[in-house]
Amino acid sequence: MQEMTHRLTTDLRRLSFENHDSCVTCDHVFQKGDTSHLGYGQNDEPLYVCNECSGNLKETAIRHYFSPRPYEIPDQETKLWRYMDFTKYVSLLSSKAIYFTRTDCFEDLFEGAKGIKKNKDRWDSHYLDFFKSAIRNPPEGYACKLSEEEIEKDAQHLLKDMEMGGESRKKRTFVSCWHESEHESEAMWRLYSSVLANAVAIRTSYKGLYESLDRDPSISIGRVEYIDLNKNYAGPNDAFWRKRKSFEHEREVRALLTDMKCKDEGKLIQCNLDILIEDVFVSPHAPEWFIHLVNDINEKYSMKIKVNKSELKEEPFF
Template identity: 70%
Template sequence: MQQMTNRLTTELRRLSFENHDHCVSCGHPFREGDTSHLGYGYDDSPLYVCDGCINKLKETAIRHYFSPRPYDVPEPSSKLWRYMDFTKYVSLLSSRGLYFTRTDCFEDTFEGAKGFKKNKAKWDSYYFEFFRSAIKNLPEGYKCELSDSEVDEQAQKLLSDLEAGGKAHKKRTFVSCWHESEHESEAMWRLYSNFLANAVAVRTSYQSLYVSLGRDPSINIGRIKYIDLKKNYAGVNDAFWRKRESFEHEREVRALLLDFECQDLGKIVPCALEFLIEEVFVSPKAPPWFARLVNDVNEKYGVAVKVSPSELVEDPFF
């Protein structure tokens, strides 16, 4: 088997990010535990292939044990909405960047949580046993030299590390939240704008959001899965992609990135607004002059997008 060179170009990272679930050469769908190989072909083009296609690789950069993503990726054309106050909209235009909130700053205290505290003992005992078994059962040819009490001590330490890691992770995880829907939502106007008369909704799509953030393979974009946390836990790698069922109405799609350096409560990620903003809607409660103001501000910042009235203010007939 080829030596890994660890040479990962952006193109190679993008290729594996965009085709995560299958081999780009033969289309083989990867399953949990399969090996995926990242590298370069004989014409130096990036390749992301399965075991059966490794003869196509001139260079292997890295190989991974495949594990499925903890989230579903929306269709490229899936519509995403962001309801916001006018001040936040102006900030989006002036900074030319999308604000990602640090996950410990959200109102939902369950953000990144693995379960209900009252169910923690069961979780702890499962992982304690898991770590004990991993420490005792070494790969073939190795023998565990530790006494039972030393094994317990090490397993307990790993469990404590897991817990501390979960808490620390909230300060390294940054998120931009979107609402997935084909239509404008009356409820979302109310939920996500503090002053309804001065609110706008930005409409984009999965593909436009991804492209506007520079097709950055370190930013994951996917659907939140709503689960019954009373009966379930969020897995170790799933916690930021799971929410309680009571949030189901949010139909959230989030863009998520990790930053181990940033100490701020959020960070602005450069964003190509001409790709991001497909259309802007003004609040159904906005006064008539408000749409003109939004247009003026767009013009000032050189953003040529269509500003539409809310579809909720159409006149009915009876």
């Protein structure tokens, strides 16, 4: 078996990110626990392959046990919306960057939570048993020589580390939230604009968002799953992709990244606005002069997209 070099180029990371679920050589669909191999072929081309195809690697960068993504990726053309105040829209155009908020700054106190506190004892009991079993049954070639008392102590320590890690992850996880829908949402206008008449929405697609961020493999984009925390938990790797059922109306697709060094409450990530913004809409309560103002701002920042009046402003007949 080749020694791993840990040489991970952007092209290799992007290949494995975009083809996460299957081997790029034989299309084998990975199952949980399979070994996936990242490396380079005879002509130094990046490869992401299964065990059967690992012989095609001239260099193995890294191999690991496959684990499914904790989120679902929308179809490429799925429509995504971002509702915002006019000032945030101007900031988007002037900075040419998407703002990612640090997750401990969200109003929702359950952001990144694994469950409800009153149910924590069941969670602790489950993972304490899991850790003790893992310590008693080490990988082949190793033997557990610890006493039951030492196993209990180590398992408690691992449980505590996992709990502390959950808290610290909130300070290094950054998110940009989008609403998935084929149509405008009156509810989203109200939720995400502090002054309804002074609000703008941009429409893009999953493909547009991903490609506008330069197909960065360190940024994950996927659907949030809404669960009943009275009956369920979010797994250790799922917490930032799960929210309570009471938020289901948001139909959120989020872009998520981790930054260990950033101490700010948010960070700007450069993007290609020509790719990102497919359409611009103004609030259904916006006066006519506001539409002209947004068009003027677009022109100032060389955006050729014409502003659309809200479709909610259409007149009915009876």
